[in-house]
Amino acid sequence: MSDATAAPAPTSAPMAPAPIGLVSRIRRLMPASVVLAFVWVLLMVLTAIFADWLRPYEITTMDLSARLAPFGTPGHWLGTDELGRDVLSRLIQSIRVSLVIAFGATILSALFGTTMGFLAAQFRGWVENLVMALADFQAALPFMIMSLAVLAFFGTSMVLLVCLMGLYGWERYARIARGLAISASAQGYAAAVVQLGATPSRVYLRHILPNVASTLIVSMTLTFPEIILMESGLSFLGLGVQPPQSSLGNMVGFGREYLTRAPWIMLAPSVVIVITTLSISLLGDWLRDKMDPTIR
Template identity: 80%
Template sequence: MTSVEISHTQTAPRGTMRLIRMLRRNVPLSVGLGIFWLAAMVFVAIFADTIRPYGITAMDLRSRLALPGHPGHLLGTDELGRDVLSRLIQSIRVSLVIAFGATIISAVFGTTLGFLAAKFRGAVEHLVLVLADFQAALPFLIMSLAVLAFFGSSMTLLVCLMGFYGWERYARIARGLAISASAQGYAAAVVQLGATPLRVYMRHILPNVASTLIVSMTLTFPEIILMESGLSFLGLGVQPPETSLGNMVGFGREYLTRAPWIMLAPAIVIMLTTLSISLVGDWLRDKLDPTVR
């Protein structure tokens, strides 16, 4: 073995250990576990079709209500003999898709209205603030139940409906930060150079307020997961044969005394996912907020 190869084999572990020590110093253990859990959930959602052992509608009537650890059914089966693990994997994908899509819609819609309120003061700003107050005072769960009961439940409607949850937070934050940034020198200098308002807000103001908006997204994301789970639990969310975490909890409540694993498996996933997002969101807030530093 040459000296170059020896030095490479010696420095590679040192670099890895240095990275691990840096992560230990900068990332608390609870946050690291939260990041690991969220990464695992994203991996499951992306490769659900590959790692799912059975179809979500495949029934094994001879193994109805099988206990966890049953050969071929790691988390047991439900009342129809369907594999709980397979349905849980699919539920994670569906719930994360709904929560991610709704969070993006809410953030884009609210931030756009906030920027419009900051740019066009007066009537436009007053209208946006009135809409934000109305949204904050409106019981969103009751409105969602009414909309889904009237129009019927579909994945597209559910994502769009959830996308209107929490947009008023982004609107207020974006408006306040945009007004503050516009009063600073760099925004005025860009305007004097002939930049259009769209370029000023998208290229100069938005990057400066993005960290605060990202933290707000981490706070809204778990709330949307819980909201979708509540609607599915009430039977107005994701409809069979598709499944979601709340859908599994809703169907499993009838077998809580005989087969609690049907309900406990998705409930634990909901709890750990929302807890992980909250921990990571709090950590990001401390790291990205300049006033904390």
């Protein structure tokens, strides 16, 4: 009998659980539709930021020998318009202009409406009645008709357009901010801070605003696509962004005359408008569900 002992059979080490990939984590946090919406919005933002580097041509560069070139033409992958201008280059610039107007107007609307709502909650009485009356008047006013009248009378400029769009929807923020501020004051922590010597501005900016910011942010995501559509409508009617600049609505307005002969001029910006507004609306709905404690 041999003294050598048989070596123990090697045991297989326990397998470590497979690491959860980034894609799986994202899918757990957001539905596929929201992920696609976020990717599209991020792509639009990056396009607006790096538009100067992404444009293959200047937006005013004309090539009459290649006018009305269709989709897929080498050098003009989205075709050209009636003056031989590259549709892709104009689309990239239009995305930048439309997003700048929409972002600027949304921020102005949120700041103005939130300030008016906080003033109504702080002073009450005739100040509150005045703010609510202005909000009711704004809600009942046909904003498109008012915008057409203002732009026709004062002329069109980028600053005026952003300021005018910034008045759209401010009554929503005012109502939300007023209601949430009154509710926060009733909870007692705002009154306690006042008793410690805090000024009203500090109470609203440092204590009440952080508690209502999530609701206001969700409201901004819902107002943003409406402002894009409003600006597109004004530009479509010829009272928005003026040449040589270009916006999405501007491109749709000019392309309608060539809808039967060159539909790509109107099709490309129309698709971007639809997908962008839909994506932001999906993100807004998802944020509202995530930030609403009653749903959870």
